[in-house]
């Protein structure tokens with residue numbers, strides 16, 4: 001039985017989630033949520049996400065970095081060359097699997113026909129940027145929670161959305 005996949009993303013109404021190697025905003029409440037939610041988890045992430053997240057190896061996170069550079073492996077960090085290889089490693093590790101992007105990784109994961117949970121912070125703005133979260137709204141999600149919030153710069157909503165596999169034999 002495959003493990004539940006959890007996708008963690010904050011994106012704007014125009015699906016922008018990044019600019020270059022950086023986030024296109026600074027939203028402390030969302031950063032806090034992200035750090036709390038991912039603490040102690042098994043996390044799949046791309047090489048740029050890993051290299052630009054200074055606290056990635058803290059708080060008991062077990063990282064699987066997708067990269068062509070095997071030299072990035074170290075204590076608490078395994079490397080995989082592809083999404084399928086990363087998922088195979090993650091299945092052998094404790095707990096549910098968290099996926100932190102970037103763009104291609106989210107695309108490949110969303111295309112999988114298996115149960116998944118999307119932790120989406122939707123930032124209610126059109127934001128300039130060049131990294132996009134793939135279109136998710138056409139997929140069949142069930143909303144399990146929603147919380148609205150704001151700060152001096154943005155209004156945003158924390159959604160939890162869940163999706164089953166289309167084949168009922170693929171169980172959660």
Ligand SMILES: NC(=O)c1ccc[n+]([C@@H]2O[C@H](COP(=O)([O-])OP(=O)(O)OC[C@H]3O[C@@H](n4cnc5c(N)ncnc54)[C@H](OP(=O)(O)O)[C@@H]3O)[C@@H](O)[C@H]2O)c1
Pocket residue numbers: 008009010011017018019020021022023024045046047048049050066067068069081082083100101102103104105108131
């Ligand atoms: N707002 C959010 O929630 C959120 C979440 C995630 C990312 N972001 C933003 O997105 C940007 C970073 O993401 P990104 O998409 O540019 O980069 P990324 O996925 O973190 O890293 C790209 C690198 O990872 C490896 N890689 C990624 N996907 C792969 C695949 N499917 N198969 C094989 N290798 C793969 C390659 O590494 P090698 O070159 O080493 O081979 C590639 O050059 C930043 O702007 C970040 O702030 C935002």
